[in-house]
Amino acid sequence: MTLSFLIYKVILVLIIFAITLLVATYSTYAERKIAAFLQDRIGPDRAGPFGILQPLADAVKMFMKEEMIPSVSNRMLFIIGPGVCMLTACMTGVVIPWGPSMNIGGTEYPLQITDLNIGILYLFGVISLGVYGIMIGGWASNNKFSLLGAIRASSQMISYEVAMGLSIIALVMTTGTLSLGQIAADQPGAHWNVFIQPLGFLIFIICAFAETNRAPFDLPECETELVGGYHTEYSSMKLGFFLFAEYINMFISSAVISTFYFGGYNMPFIARFVHDPNWLAVLGFVFLFTKISFFIFVFMWVRWTLPRFRYDQLMNLGWKVLIPLSILNLVVTGGWMMRMEIYHFFIK
Amino acid sequence: MQALTNRSKVVAKKEMTFIEKLYLPAIFSGMIITFKHFFRRKPTIKYPEQIRPFSGVYRGQHVLKRDEIGAERCTACGLCAVACPAEAITMTSAERKPGEEGLYREEKYAATYEINMLRCIFCGDCEDACPKEAIFLTDRKVDSLYTRKEFVYGKNILVESKENPISLVKRQTPQVKEFKHHVEFAHNQTYDKQKKVKNSSH
Ligand code: SF4
Ligand code: SF4
Numbered sequence: 345m346t347l348s349f350l351i352y353k354v355i356l357v358l359i360i361f362a363i364t365l366l367v368a369t370y371s372t373y374a375e376r377k378i379a380a381f382l383q384d385r386i387g388p389d390r391a392g393p394f395g396i397l398q399p400l401a402d403a404v405k406m407f408m409k410e411e412m413i414p415s416v417s418n419r420m421l422f423i424i425g426p427g428v429c430m431l432t433a434c435m436t437g438v439v440i441p442w443g444p445s446m447n448i449g450g451t452e453y454p455l456q457i458t459d460l461n462i463g464i465l466y467l468f469g470v471i472s473l474g475v476y477g478i479m480i481g482g483w484a485s486n487n488k489f490s491l492l493g494a495i496r497a498s499s500q501m502i503s504y505e506v507a508m509g510l511s512i513i514a515l516v517m518t519t520g521t522l523s524l525g526q527i528a529a530d531q532p533g534a535h536w537n538v539f540i541q542p543l544g545f546l547i548f549i550i551c552a553f554a555e556t557n558r559a560p561f562d563l564p565e566c567e568t569e570l571v572g573g574y575h576t577e578y579s580s581m582k583l584g585f586f587l588f589a590e591y592i593n594m595f596i597s598s599a600v601i602s603t604f605y606f607g608g609y610n611m612p613f614i615a616r617f618v619h620d621p622n623w624l625a626v627l628g629f630v631f632l633f634t635k636i637s638f639f640i641f642v643f644m645w646v647r648w649t650l651p652r653f654r655y656d657q658l659m660n661l662g663w664k665v666l667i668p669l670s671i672l673n674l675v676v677t678g679g680w681m682m683r684m685e686i687y688h689f690f691i692k
Numbered sequence: 693m694q695a696l697t698n699r700s701k702v703v704a705k706k707e708m709t710f711i712e713k714l715y716l717p718a719i720f721s722g723m724i725i726t727f728k729h730f731f732r733r734k735p736t737i738k739y740p741e742q743i744r745p746f747s748g749v750y751r752g753q754h755v756l757k758r759d760e761i762g763a764e765r766c767t768a769c770g771l772c773a774v775a776c777p778a779e780a781i782t783m784t785s786a787e788r789k790p791g792e793e794g795l796y797r798e799e800k801y802a803a804t805y806e807i808n809m810l811r812c813i814f815c816g817d818c819e820d821a822c823p824k825e826a827i828f829l830t831d832r833k834v835d836s837l838y839t840r841k842e843f844v845y846g847k848n849i850l851v852e853s854k855e856n857p858i859s860l861v862k863r864q865t866p867q868v869k870e871f872k873h874h875v876e877f878a879h880n881q882t883y884d885k886q887k888k889v890k891n892s893s894h
Contacts, residue, residue: 382726386736649726650719 356457357438364437367636368591369399375591375644382648406584414577418484425481426578426585432474433592439463440599441525443609443628447621455625459525464512467524467600468505471555474593475501478557478564481586482574493573496655497564500554503662504561508551510670511544514677515604528608538605543673545605547666552601554662556593559647563655598639599632606635748862751814751829754807755858756851759797764851765826766805767798775821780811798824805850809834809843828860 373388373396380387388395413422443455460466475498482494518540519527531537538545554561565573572578575586602608609628618624653661679686711717737744746752757765768785786803788796795801818827837843852858 378730381730381734384729384732384734386734386738389738645723645726649722 352453353457356455360437360442360457361434364434364592364595367595367640368588369403371591371594371640372402372587373398374640375647378641378644379648382645403584406581409580409583411580411582412577414486416486417577418486421480421484422577423582425477425484426582426589427477428480429474429477429589430585430592432470432477433589433596435470436467436593436596437599439466439524440596440603441528441608442632443625444529444621446625454525455629456525459523461521461523463524464516464522468509468512471593472501472505474589477589478574478586481578482564485574485577487577489570489572489576490574493564493566493570493576496566496570497557497574500557500561500563500658500662503659504551504554504666507547507662507666507670508555510667510674511541511547511551512604514544514670514674515541515548517674517677517681524603528603528610531607531610533610533614534607534612536605536607536610541605541673541677543669544677545601547670547673548604549601550661550666552597553643553646554658556597556643557590558594558643560650560653561658562647562652563658566652568652594640594643595636598636598643601639602632602635608632608635746831748831748865749868750831751816753809753830753832753834754812754818754845754850755828755830755860756805756847757826757828757860758852758854758857761794762854763793763795763797764801765797765824766802766822767800767824767826768802768805769800769823771821771823772818772827775817776812777815777817778811778813780808780813781818782806782808802847805847807845807850809845810840828858828863830858830860831862832858 376398377387377395379385388398391397391401413419438457439460441454441456441459446453446455478497479494482490482497485491515527515537516522519530519537521527521530527537553559557564563573564570565575567573570576575583578586609632611627611631614624614627614631618627759765768783770783770785773779773781773783783802783805785800788799788801814829816829819829834843
């Protein structure tokens with residue numbers, strides 16, 4: 345491990361961190377704009393042309409708000425909660441392959457911070473840590489609505505993580521690797537995994553909605569029942585962190601969906617026109633972001649179309665529908681992969 | 693019972709079919725509907741830059757008129773206050789001193805005249821009631837203000853200035869003037885009628 349390698353990695357980490365924050369910031373703007381357009385409104389248009397400075401205005405507002413910590417709360421945990429949420433949200437971007445490797449002066453520069461050979465496990469580990477932020481925050485607030493929101497968040501996460509994991513196992517069976525870089529590289533052109541695993545994709549995207557606590561699964565922060573859910577007691581930038589973490593999660597989920605099922609940085613026919621690996625890397629990055637933007641749009645589109653689930657419906661869907669479906673998917677995938685053996689077993 | 697429209701539907705709680713139970717088709721059709729709305733023309737009017745045209749007879753902030761020589765027309769008869777359904781108008785009267793003929797048209801005039809714009813419902817009854825053609829509603833909007841007190845408009849705001857009188861042509865159209873000749877408005881002499889009376893008395 346040379347010094348230049350280290351420096352490269354540090355720069356890459358910083359760039360990706362900056363991009364993540366930027367995308368999350370502008371997701372808040374996009375969310376408000378898209379919501380407005382879907383409802384025949386115009387949305388924020390006062391701060392700057394078309395309102396593009398709205399996120400800045402929001403941030404200023406968040407910082408200027410009075411910071412309140414309830415006297416009955418557990419002070420330390422109350423502060424740690426949003427921090428954990430934000431930290432875990434930012435940590436997930438590490439294993440995403442943002443593009444194919446660059447080749448400058450004979451040295452390979454992969455556009456992936458680290459290609460862990462257990463990338464998927466890492467991803468799921470970190471995502472499930474994310475619920476601790478919500479749990480800690482909700483519990484430390486010492487408020488029944490916050491606590492209820494936190495409990496809902498954790499039970500929802502646990503329920504949907506099972507189905508999500510099972511749908512991913514089927515994917516891992518077909519791709520034969522746990523490394524995200526490998527999964528992305530294995531889908532050149534239009535050989536996207538979504539065509540191999542359509543049911544798995546459906547289950548995965550539904551679970552992704554639930555994992556990011558977005559509508560129609562936004563029960564942890566359901567305004568109509570729980571005031572504000574787990575962040576009822578939060579104000580100022582601590583609230584901002586919770587909300588921001590949700591947008592980062594959405595961005596990462598979109599990146600993961602694109603990588604797992606939609607070929608990541610791959611695009612059909614591109615290899616025919618572009619041969620220089622550096623250009624390919626840049627284009628791959630652009631393609632990946634196009635896909636990510638599309639999925640972020642879908643996240644928002646769904647949120648402003650569907651009403652919220654009832655809690656029992658949520659649990660029913662998770663345990664009685666998605667888990668059996670994903671097991672079925674697993675069995676069918678396994679059967680298909682072993683079709684020759686099964687054929688020989690019966691036919692001899 | 694006869695149905696009012698032909699759109700009524702008999703609803704029955706029937707078992708859902710398998711396709712319906714999947715919910716996915718319904719979700720997609722819902723998403724298509726919202727997506728169509730994405731491209732709809734937005735009915736929003738960006739208010740301070742874009743102002744919707746008012747009707748000419750819009751009933752907005754009142755004006756207390758002056759006559760041809762610039763004297764206040766109001767004689768503090770109190771008919772407007774009586775007519776006002778919202779009890780928004782209050783006034784005190786005073787007697788005109790000799791030498792004030794240029795200021796006040798009649799021997800009695802309104803020393804103070806206040807309309808509480810928060811009470812007012814802009815019905816225009818005060819305008820109808822006034823026998824002196826003194827008070828009119830105009831197409832000006834009442835400003836937004838910070839305190840309730842500021843909304844009690846006194847004579848300093850209500851009486852038009854001599855230099856730039858408030859035009860009433862949009863509101864006092866020929867048809868309106870014609871309508872005011874009706875017996876019910878006999879008390880309410882229009883400018884024209886007054887002129888006629890004056891002319892005939894000569
Ligand atoms: S417009 Fe109607 S409510 Fe307003 S002051 Fe005149 S009579 Fe009263
Ligand atoms: S009815 Fe006319 S003249 Fe009488 S007090 Fe009201 S505004 Fe003045």
